[in-house]
Amino acid sequence: MLSVEEATRRVAATVRLLPPEFLALPLAAGRILREDLRADRDFPPFNRVAMDGIAVCFAAIATGQTEFQIERTQFAGQPPTPQLDPLAATEIMTGAMLPEGTDTVIRYEDLLFRTDEVTGHRYATVVVPPIHTGHNVHAQAADRRQGDLLLPAGTYLGAAELAVAATVGAATVAVTRFPRVAVVSTGDELVPIATRPLPHQIRRSNALMLQAAAEQVGAITQTFHFDDDVAVLQQNLPALLEQFDAVILSGGVSKGKADFLPEVLRELGVEQVFHEVQQRPGKPFWFGKRPEGAVVFALPGNPVSTFVNFYRYARPWLLAIQQPATALPSTGPVPAILATDVSFRPKLTHFLLVRLEHAANGQLLAHPERAGGSGDLASLLASNAFLELPPEQELFSAGTVLPAWRFRD
Numbered sequence: 249m250l251s252v253e254e255a256t257r258r259v260a261a262t263v264r265l266l267p268p269e270f271l272a273l274p275l276a277a278g279r280i281l282r283e284d285l286r287a288d289r290d291f292p293p294f295n296r297v298a299m300d301g302i303a304v305c306f307a308a309i310a311t312g313q314t315e316f317q318i319e320r321t322q323f324a325g326q327p328p329t330p331q332l333d334p335l336a337a338t339e340i341m342t343g344a345m346l347p348e349g350t351d352t353v354i355r356y357e358d359l360l361f362r363t364d365e366v367t368g369h370r371y372a373t374v375v376v377p378p379i380h381t382g383h384n385v386h387a388q389a390a391d392r393r394q395g396d397l398l399l400p401a402g403t404y405l406g407a408a409e410l411a412v413a414a415t416v417g418a419a420t421v422a423v424t425r426f427p428r429v430a431v432v433s434t435g436d437e438l439v440p441i442a443t444r445p446l447p448h449q450i451r452r453s454n455a456l457m458l459q460a461a462a463e464q465v466g467a468i469t470q471t472f473h474f475d476d477d478v479a480v481l482q483q484n485l486p487a488l489l490e491q492f493d494a495v496i497l498s499g500g501v502s503k504g505k506a507d508f509l510p511e512v513l514r515e516l517g518v519e520q521v522f523h524e525v526q527q528r529p530g531k532p533f534w535f536g537k538r539p540e541g542a543v544v545f546a547l548p549g550n551p552v553s554t555f556v557n558f559y560r561y562a563r564p565w566l567l568a569i570q571q572p573a574t575a576l577p578s579t580g581p582v583p584a585i586l587a588t589d590v591s592f593r594p595k596l597t598h599f600l601l602v603r604l605e606h607a608a609n610g611q612l613l614a615h616p617e618r619a620g621g622s623g624d625l626a627s628l629l630a631s632n633a634f635l636e637l638p639p640e641q642e643l644f645s646a647g648t649v650l651p652a653w654r655f656r657d
C-alpha cells in the first residue's frame with residue numbers, strides 16, 4: 249500500500265498553477281499577485297517634510313544664527329516656492345515638499361515665535377537647534393528607488409501589500425483566479441440538514457464541512473449530493489469533471505457493496521493515481537486526475553477521515569494551484585512536542601487529533617484529545633490540529649517532536 253509520503257508526492261505532482269485574471273485593485277484583497285510590481289517613483293518621491301515647523305538652511309544654524317524671519321507658509325499638497333534668502337525660514341507642514349534653498353526642518357516644539365509689532369513680520373527663535381543637516385526631512389529615495397521590485401509575482405495581497413500597490417499606481421492587477429471546486433457527498437442514508445432523519449438516516453454534514461474548509465483557502469464551491477446509484481453517478485459526474493478544477497467527494501470509496509465511486513470514476517476517464525494509503529484515518533482515500541481537467545479527491549466518508557484528509561492533502565493542493573511554488577507560505581505542518589505518551593500498533597501513519605498549546609516557555613505542546621475514531625465528528629471540536637505519527641514506530645513518548653497540521657488557530 250502507498251505510504252503517506254508517496255501519496256503526498258503524487259498529489260503534488262498534479263499541481264498546475266491556475267491562470268491569472270485582471271482585477272481593479274480594491275477587489276484584489278486576499279488574492280495572489282501574478283505580476284511584478286515595481287516602484288514607479290522614488291520612495292519617498294521628493295524630500296518630504298517629516299515634522300510641522302520651519303524649514304531652514306542648516307548652514308545658518310552652523311554659523312550660530314538662532315532667529316529666522318518667516319518668509320512664507322507652505323502646506324502639504326502645494327508646489328514648493330524656492331526660498332531665496334538663506335538666512336530666512338519657510339513655515340512648513342508635514343507632508344510638504346521641502347523647498348529649494350532649505351535642507352533642514354525644526355519642529356514647532358523646539359521654537360518660539362514672535363511678531364514684530366511695527367513691521368508685522370514673524371520671527372522664530374530656535375530653542376533646541378537641529379543636530380545635523382537634513383534633520384526631520386524624509387529624503388527622496390531614502391526607502392526605495394524608482395524601478396525597485398516591491399511586490400514580486402506570488403505575493404499575497406494583504407493590507408500592507410495593497411497599500412504599496414496603490415502607491416505605485418497599480419489600478420488594475422493580475423491575480424490568480426479562484427479555484428472552482430465541486431463538493432459532492434454520496435450515500436443513501438444522508439438527508440438534507442433541515443430534514444428530520446428517520447432512525448436509520450443521518451444528516452449530511454461532510455459536504456458543508458468541505459465547502460467551508462475549501463472556501464477558507466479561496467475556492468468558489470458548489471455542493472452536490474448523489475445517491476449510491478451507478479446510473480446517477482455516471483449521469484452527473486461528467487459535467488462536474490468538465491467544469492471544475494477539483495471535485496472533492498466524500499463517501500463511497502471503501503469496500504462496501506454500494507461503494508461505486510472508484511469504478512465509476514475510472515469508467516468516466518479519470519485516471520486513478522492511487523487508491524488506499526497506509527494511514528488512519530483515511531485508508532480508502534482514492535485520488536485521480538483527468539488528462540485535461542479536474543483532479544478528484546474521493547475522501548473516505550467517516551467525518552473525521554474526510555476532514556483530516558482534506559487538511560492533509562486537498563488544502564495544500566488548493567493553495568499550491570493558486571500561487572507560484574516559490575511563494576508558497578508555510579502550508580505544511582509545524583513541529584510540536586507530544587505532551588503525553590501515545591502508543592499506536594498498526595503499521596499505518598496515524599493522524600492523531602490534538603490540542604496545540606503554547607507552554608510558558610513558548611514551546612508548542614500537543615495534548616492528545618479523547619476521540620472515538622473516525623466516526624466521532626464531535627471530537628473535532630476540542631482539537632485544533634492533528635499530529636502525524638510515522639508508521640514504523642509503535643510507542644511515542646512524551647517529549648517527542650512530531651509534525652502537527654493545524655486546522656484552527
Ligand SMILES: Nc1nc2c(c(=O)[nH]1)N[C@H]1C(S)=C(S)[C@@H](COP(=O)(O)OP(=O)(O)OC[C@H]3O[C@@H](n4cnc5c(N)ncnc54)[C@H](O)[C@@H]3O)O[C@H]1N2
Nearest residue numbers: 433452453454455499500501502503507548549550551553
Ligand atoms: N470491509 C471494509 N470496510 C471498511 C473499510 C475497509 O477497509 N474494509 N474501511 C473503513 C474506513 S477506514 C472508512 S473511513 C469507511 C469509509 O468508507 P466510504 O468512504 O465508503 O464511506 P461510506 O461508507 O459512504 O460512509 C462512512 C460513514 O461516514 C458517514 N458519512 C458518509 N458521508 C457523509 C456525509 N456527507 N455526512 C455525514 N456523514 C457521512 C456514513 O454515513 C458512514 O457512517 O469505510 C470503512 N469500511
Ligand code: MOO
Nearest residue numbers: 529530531553622
Ligand atoms: O478512513 Mo477510516 O476513518 O480509517 O475509518
